[in-house]
Amino acid sequence: MTSLATTEAEAPTRAEPRSSGRLVMASAVIVLVAWVLVPIYLLVVNALGSVAAVTAWPKSLVPEFDLASLAFFANYAGVPRALLNSFLVAGLTMVLSIGLGAPAGYALARFRFPGANLFRLAVLMTRAFPLPLLALPLTVLFIRVGLDDTIIGLALVHTTLAMPFAVLIMASLFMSIPEELEEAAWTLGCSRLSAFRKVVLPLALPGIAAAGIFAFVISWNEVFAAAVLTIENKTLTAFLLQSLDVSPLPLKFAGGAVLIVPALLFLFAVRKYLFSLWGIANR
Amino acid sequence: MADIDIRQVAKRFGSHQALHAVDLTVADGEFVVLLGASGSGKTTLLRIIAGLETASEGTVSIGGRRVDDLPPRRRGIAMVFQNYAVFPHMTVFDNIGFGLAMQKMPAAEIERKVRRVAGMLHIEELLKRYSGQLSGGQRQRVAVARALAVEPAVLLMDEPLSNLDALLRLEMRAELKGVLQESRTTTIYVTHDQVEAMSLADRIAVMHEGRIVQAAPAPEVYHHPATRFVGGFIGNPPMNFLPASREGEGARVAGHLFRDAPASGGALAFGIRPEDLAPAGEGFAGRVKVVEPLGPHQLVTMDLAGHLFRAVLDNDLAVRPGETLVLAPRPGRARWFDADSGASLAEITQPEPVTGA
Structure with missing residues (x-):
């Protein structure tokens, strides 16, 4: 591609392997995208379709816009409460993850301390520990402490799930902010704290928001702990899981759509930061 | 302030x-x-x-x-x-x-x-x-x-x-x-x-x-570099250094005898900046290896008793590779260093007054 004159002459021989490679690549991308998008499409079509259309086949390509299923879902006993619980738990998880994860991320990014790498690893290892294994002891402990069936208790569990990502996202975020900016602020009259507030925080804010939203989504989607640890204060996922076999089909689709849409929108909004977490350049 | x-x-x-x-x-x-x-x-x-x-x-x-x-x-x-x-x-x-x-x-x-x-x-x-x-x-x-x-x-x-x-x-x-x-x-x-x-x-x-x-x-x-390191670090091309051997009151450097070398210190090293050399009838005689014109000057690299030796000379001087060139330090510009510690020793002649500052 550097010189047009030379590539033009060779084009016929070279173009073929390149275009067939591109074909494989394109079909792989299409399959992967379809893998993700088709279920979402069906979910949305069925949620927005009329109750009768849910069982109809083939599906119309253009979804109907009938809010009957959604309205039915919204009025279904316990749904508004579960929805509210989901928001509360996810919101609290977000606040806790940022509140605890930001300082940890800052420390990982800025200070060299013995065990920093071990800590980094340990943070990730918490994700390797299966939650079902923890469920019973955790439930017993929560009952003893009085945290069972509470929003806070569930948010604490979700925070431990979201924290590794929050810490690592924010560590890479703070690392991407040159230390000299902070040092310059110190020489210009800032303490460490005010330099953080005036220089680091404004630059890190979008990333911190991303980490928070990611924590929100993790909590929003989490079903196991929510189902085990709560009875009265069920989140939407736990509520749907519990009532899945007793509820009519439109309700399931509507519930699924309500669950998935906020998560999708949020993840789409913060995709840049998730890429940077996995080491993919975002510029 | x-x-x-x-x-x-x-x-x-x-x-x-x-x-x-x-x-x-x-x-x-x-x-x-x-x-x-x-x-x-x-x-x-x-x-x-x-x-x-x-x-x-x-x-x-x-x-x-x-x-x-x-x-x-x-x-x-x-x-x-x-x-x-x-x-x-x-x-x-x-x-x-x-x-x-x-x-x-x-x-x-x-x-x-x-x-x-x-x-x-x-x-x-x-x-x-x-x-x-x-x-x-x-x-x-x-x-x-x-x-x-x-x-x-x-x-x-x-x-x-x-x-x-x-x-x-x-x-x-x-x-x-x-x-x-x-x-x-x-x-x-x-x-x-x-x-x-x-x-x-x-x-x-x-x-x-x-x-x-x-x-x-x-x-x-x-x-007046305080040490051999400073002489070598500052100046482009850097200062030339040659080993020197004491001979009575003086010292011999690459065949050339300096009559009064510093009495203090042990083994001597001799230093001279390339631009502090000029053609002379008597001095360092070396074979020219490379001549590089630098605009206002020319940089001449020669082989002086097995050592690389550089001189910055006027452009009007015709120098060709292979020739033998005799160069002498400008008065007061030669420097002596302790060969072991690298510290500067007293100069041969009176140090010139420091100007500028």
């Missing part, structure tokens, strides 16, 4: 000794350049003065006040960083006014001071821009303006020109000198560029392996 007194400052990073008991005093209003190769400890020393690094030993006083336990913001310093460190989320105006705003200065006064330093550095028309919309040279000006705006007692600069391209560096160097002469701020400036050091400094402190090996005005560092 303040003087700086650095006493016995040492710094260790783990087992690595970055600084060895450094002493340096900088007078009020003086411009001192810390010059050294990378790893010589110059930036570490600057950061210790700034308070961004703590010394393992020793004391730093600014304006007669010990600052070792003070954070950077209480030391009365301002710093210009190598990569400028212009805050990307603020306009140029807010960057320059940042230090003033931290002092809770009234907005009208901030405005006045920002406009004044922006004027000094010719960036008035950039005040509304963000760092991302500036070129490297413009960012450099903003960084300097931001440091000067707070009217610091001491201005610290860490290789501020090294990220600029050659032409811009030359331009900024001259401008920086003008601006700093005007402000009369005590300045410590770190660089590895000897030309920059020579052109800017009232005094150059040459650093090597964590020590200041010589702190003197540029002409003195150039003509």
Whole structure:
């Protein structure tokens, strides 16, 4: 591609392997995208379709816009409460993850301390520990402490799930902010704290928001702990899981759509930061 | 406006000794350049003065006040960083006014001071821009303006020109000198560029392996290097060094006898700058290997008794490779060093008075 004159002459021989490679690549991308998008499409079509259309086949390509299923879902006993619980738990998880994860991320990014790498690893290892294994002891402990069936208790569990990502996202975020900016602020009259507030925080804010939203989504989607640890204060996922076999089909689709849409929108909004977490350049 | 007194400052990073008991005093209003190769400890020393690094030993006083336990913001310093460190989320105006705003200065006064330093550095028309919309040279000006705006007692600069391209560096160097002469701020400036050091400094402190090996005005560092290292480090091409053997009162260097060599010290080494050589009837006779025309001069590399020997000669002298050339040191320019310690020994003739300063 550097010189047009030379590539033009060779084009016929070279173009073929390149275009067939591109074909494989394109079909792989299409399959992967379809893998993700088709279920979402069906979910949305069925949620927005009329109750009768849910069982109809083939599906119309253009979804109907009938809010009957959604309205039915919204009025279904316990749904508004579960929805509210989901928001509360996810919101609290977000606040806790940022509140605890930001300082940890800052420390990982800025200070060299013995065990920093071990800590980094340990943070990730918490994700390797299966939650079902923890469920019973955790439930017993929560009952003893009085945290069972509470929003806070569930948010604490979700925070431990979201924290590794929050810490690592924010560590890479703070690392991407040159230390000299902070040092310059110190020489210009800032303490460490005010330099953080005036220089680091404004630059890190979008990333911190991303980490928070990611924590929100993790909590929003989490079903196991929510189902085990709560009875009265069920989140939407736990509520749907519990009532899945007793509820009519439109309700399931509507519930699924309500669950998935906020998560999708949020993840789409913060995709840049998730890429940077996995080491993919975002510029 | 303040003087700086650095006493016995040492710094260790783990087992690595970055600084060895450094002493340096900088007078009020003086411009001192810390010059050294990378790893010589110059930036570490600057950061210790700034308070961004703590010394393992020793004391730093600014304006007669010990600052070792003070954070950077209480030391009365301002710093210009190598990569400028212009805050990307603020306009140029807010960057320059940042230090003033931290002092809770009234907005009208901030405005006045920002406009004044922006004027000094010719960036008035950039005040509304963000760092991302500036070129490297413009960012450099903003960084300097931001440091000067707070009217610091001491201005610290860490290789501020090294990220600029050659032409811009030359331009900024001259401008920086003008601006700093005007402000009369005590300045410590770190660089590895000897030309920059020579052109800017009232005094150059040459650093090597964590020590200041010589702190003197540029002409003195150039003509009277305190050690063999300084002679070899400063000057381009570097000083020629030749082994010398004592002969009575004098010493023989590459076949040429100098009648009076320094009596003190043990084994001798002889040093001469390439530009301090001239063709002569008697002196160092060597075979010319390479002739490089350098515009106003020509650089002649010759083989002198198995040693590479360089001379910067006038262009009008016809020199061809393969010829034998006889060169003698200009009077008073030959230098003697202790062959073991590398320390400078007394010169053959009377040292010429140091001019410039």
